[in-house]
Amino acid sequence: MKGYRRYFLNKALWFLVTLVCAFILNFFLPRLMPGDPVAAIVARMAQGMSNATGVQAIYQQYTELFGTNKPLLQQFFIYVNNVLHGNFGFSFSFYPRTVASVIKSSIWWTICLQFPAIIVGWLIGNTLGALAAYRKKGFDKVLMPVSIFVSNFPAFGMAVILMVVFGVGLKWFPTSGGYGFDLIPNLSWKFIWSVIVHYQLPFWSIVLIAIGMQAIGMRSMAIYELNADYVKYSRFMGIKDRKIIRYVFRNAMLPQVTGLALSIGTMVGGALVAEIIFSYPGLGYTMLNAIMGGDYPLISATTLIVTLMVLTTMFLIDIIYAFIDPRIKAAQFD
């Protein structure tokens, strides 16, 4: 048990060090981008203004309000203090909305689109990959080329094809929005059905690509495992195929699980392509705008969430691995 404690402490320490470094980078990197975000706000405000001193007044008012006229280090300490109090401040590009309110209004859309898509893509992809490795022959010959073809599709290409074929052409699914253009959110079957129908194209545009990628990875791992010595030995021992396959796929699954954890960790970054093509609400497009507009507080907050989620999932995976496969823990201290 002593080995485990050392392993956990080591992992926890690295977790903290990485978090602090990421936090500092999250603050400074966006601010090193060229461009002046306050100028963008002034651009919005000054539309139709013909008075030069008036524009100057607005500019000064906002540099003061957002503190961008202060030295960077001072801004950092103010930021640290605010974050410790749970305050991410105002979003520059959505002012006077706070960062928290911007994230809150779109994060659910992102999670609800991304999480099931990641899980479904992972499950179907791995199942198909495993079947291809096990059954071989016709199944493998058809599945593999299809998987390679689909997984190499650029995300926007897949989204546009789905939209043109199933939305514009066949009219099976709506082409844009999170729910019916003529609906107001409410707890009715009509609304829920509308959400489900609007969900389909963005969802499958992510899932189809994920399936192909997962299937390819799983197939390679499974083929490698199927040829391993323990499989041959098990066969000599007369162990049933069904049981052997379970061993095989548990072992083949390890790298896939790491990939899954990473995908879940970064899902808050949003499904940018699906959001844009299908005008689907979510954080991806919000983040893109934040980056384009130099919205430092919003960039820092969203990247901090992504960082925290990735670090946490990786930490948990590390911990779980230590139990699942003690060789990993042992390898760390060799």
Next chain:
Amino acid sequence: MFANKKWMSLFTLVIIASIGLLVCAAPTSVTTLPRNETLYSNGQQWGPVVGWNPYSSSMNNAMAVTQQDSARVIMFETPYLYNMVDGKVYPLLADGPYTWDAGQTKITFNLKQAAYWSDGTPVTAADVAYTWDANIKYATNAGNNFKDYILSVTAVDAQMVVVKAKLDADGKALNPLMVAAYLSGNYVIQKAWTQKLEERAGGDATKFLADTAEDVVYSGPYHKFFADDTKVVYVRDDMYWGQSASMWGKLPTPKYLAHVIFKDNAAGSVALAQGEVDVSQQFNSNIQVLWLNYGLPISTYLPEAPYGIGASLPTAYYNLKSYGLDQLAVRKAIAIAVDYPTIIANAMTNQSATFDQVPRSLMNPTPGEQALYDHDAVNDLQWAGNDIEGAKKLLDDAGITDTNGDGWREYNGQKLSYVATCPNGWSDWQASIEVVAAAGKKIGIDITSNYPEWSVYQTVVTTSDAPLPAGYDILMMWSDGAGPTQPWGRIRHLLSSEFVGIANNWNGNWGQYSNPRVDELVQAIPSETDPAELKEMYTELVKIYLTDIPSFTLMYRPQSFHAVNESVWTGFPHQGDGTSPPVPPLNLTDGWSIAGLYNLTLVNP
């Protein structure tokens, strides 16, 4: 194995939980917007609405809170409505036309007796005066924009308002155009509600302008119904004062105005084609395809190209400090060599008049502005483009030739090499810049293109207190559209040297041109009332502009794009639709175009 029951249950659970979360995240209230009571727009609202505060410019509430030359008046109202088609203003809250006093020092107008707020109290002159005072006190955009020209706004009695102008040395209004423009471009906001807001903000200007004003009192025909990340919906106020005979005599036809928030033009265009949008303000590439090829009931203000009325002049500015661009021959050669028909065909998909149809000047293509200068007097200065031989001859005559045989011309031994630029992602502008670069190559001037991100571009271009840096030799920016101060405002922004030396110059003259005669004329025009004199002054300005060429217009662009789908509603403004005064193609929200909301009828009642 993997596809066993356990996995299937987990999968189903995940899907159900996700949808459940989504539904729970959304507020619960009302249900469906009846299609035959709802008018759908696109192209106005980008990103979610922030709030409803009419004093603030941060509400990102495009349909309800937009004070401009043709202010959007569905929720808050202005004393007058500007009509870009005939260039006149028409009373809204005001009763009859405004009058200047003999000495041109103040404007007087009355408010309609019938006008009242959404809380039932009358709209009074005290509201108008208090709005101005608040604009100044809290340094709103309206205050900042007009404080140099307006001294005070006072209430004489419940109905009469006096707007005193700031005076020049001769005792006349410093800028009568701007004083009058305040009346059609800025809202009247209720005094009592403003006081409530002030109390809430505790006198803090930042809090005052950041308040989202969910409790705001308004006088317009629509107000908030619903807003989230995907759409904003306004509902008609059936108690709206404007149904009085002294104004519209009835309520606007649609009960709801809805705007779905699209992420880009492509999504909006698909929705327009599918009949989910009735009025489209966005750029729909090759709009004519929708009715010519697909037979959809979609139309524009004009049945043929350019489909709309051009109002603004997207312009390429020369950085006059760049090596060689201080030479007129170089500036003129590039400008006359550009293939404008290609720009108009490719970048605008012919949604702009050509320079053969509307020869270049400083005026937009509206008949009102075109009549303001003497066309014959500047005829020999105007060019339609694609004049490669003329450009080469001009450069040869100026001694700007290729002296070392490398294929590029030199000026005083130094190669003429420039970067033409505009923001990245502004596809129609980028297409235009490519055509400018191509023109340079045809005449032996090396022009390359570069597209910085908007966040960088705007910072550089608007820094007019220093010379523009390398990489900004020819840069594209906008010019003013149609409005009560035009074309004076546009000319000022294109040419006036008052913007040179400004640290945050969002006004214009980004190439930093300076000409004392231009400044003199720009200062004199607002006070000039004699039409003949005005025409002479404008003609002189056009002559100077086409002679000095500090910048050049690349295309004409409408005030706002305007395409309509008549699957559900009909009666939209079209040229020659018989409306009097004519309803402008401004999406039934801006200035006098709101009159169009009263003309709509259902295709299938």
